[in-house]
Amino acid sequence: DTGVSQDPRHKITKRGQNVTFRCDPISEHNRLYWYRQTLGQGPEFLTYFQNEAQLEKSRLLSDRFSAERPKGSFSTLEIQRTEQGDSAMYLCASSETSAVHVFGPGTRLTVT
Amino acid sequence: AQSVSQHNHHVILSEAASLELGCNYSYGGTVNLFWYVQYPGQHLQLLLKYFSGDPLVKGIKGFEAEFIKSKFSFNLRKPSVQWSDTAEYFCAVIENNNDMRFGAGTRLTVKP
Numbered sequence: 001d002t003g004v005s006q007d008p009r010h011k012i013t014k015r016g017q018n019v020t021f022r023c024d025p026i027s028e029h030n031r032l033y034w035y036r037q038t039l040g041q042g043p044e045f046l047t048y049f050q051n052e053a054q055l056e057k058s059r060l061l062s063d064r065f066s067a068e069r070p071k072g073s074f075s076t077l078e079i080q081r082t083e084q085g086d087s088a089m090y091l092c093a094s095s096e097t098s099a100v101h102v103f104g105p106g107t108r109l110t111v112t
Numbered sequence: 113a114q115s116v117s118q119h120n121h122h123v124i125l126s127e128a129a130s131l132e133l134g135c136n137y138s139y140g141g142t143v144n145l146f147w148y149v150q151y152p153g154q155h156l157q158l159l160l161k162y163f164s165g166d167p168l169v170k171g172i173k174g175f176e177a178e179f180i181k182s183k184f185s186f187n188l189r190k191p192s193v194q195w196s197d198t199a200e201y202f203c204a205v206i207e208n209n210n211d212m213r214f215g216a217g218t219r220l221t222v223k224p
Contacts, residue, residue, distance in 0.1 A: 101156075
C-alpha cells in the first residue's frame with residue numbers, strides 16, 4: 001500500500017449527468033476525508049468518515065452530493081445532476097487519529 | 113468567520129534567498145497546525161506539523177515553522193531556497209480535532 005489512490009484522475013461530463021468518484025485510503029487509516037479545490041484556492045472540506053460512519057458534512061455539500069464508505073475501507077463521492085460550478089479538483093485524504101492527512105492525487109472534474 | 117489567512121499569493125525569489133511565508137488563523141481552541149506543499153503535477157504532501165511542545169518545528173527539505181500563539185501565527189521559513197522548492201504552499205489548521213481548514217495557498221517561484 002503506497003498511499004491514497006483516487007479513480008478516475010480526470011472526468012469530463014456534460015451538465016446534468018451524474019458522476020461517481022472512488023477513493024482508496026491507506027489501509028490502516030480509519031479516517032477518510034473529501035475536499036474540493038478550485039483554482040487559486042486551498043482545499044475546502046466536504047465531509048469525513050470515521051470507519052463507515054459519516055461524522056461531518058460541510059454546508060458546501062448540497063443535496064446533489066452524497067458520499068459513502070460502506071465497509072469502512074474505500075469511499076465513493078457521487079454528484080447528481082452536475083452543474084458547471086461543480087468543476088473542481090476533488091481530493092481524498094486519509095488519516096489515523098493523529099490527524100495528519102495523507103492526500104491522494106485528486107480527481108479533476110470538468111463539467112461542460 | 114473562522115479562517116486561515118496566507119498573506120502572500122505569489123512570491124518570487126532567486127536561489128539562495130531566504131523565505132518566509134505568513135500564515136494566520138482565527139481559531140480560539142486547541143489547534144494543530146500544518147504546512148503542506150504541492151509541487152507541479154503532484155499531490156499535496158506534508159512539510160511539517162505542530163501539535164504541542166517546542167513551538168519551532170522542523171520539517172523536510174530544510175523547512176521550519178514557528179508557532180506564535182499570541183499572534184495566532186504559524187509562519188514557514190527556509191534560510192536558502194532552491195529552484196526545486198518552486199511549488200504551492202498551503203497552511204492548514206485543525207481545531208479541536210475537527211476537520212482541516214486550509215489557507216488559499218502561496219505560489220513560490222524560485223528563479224535559478
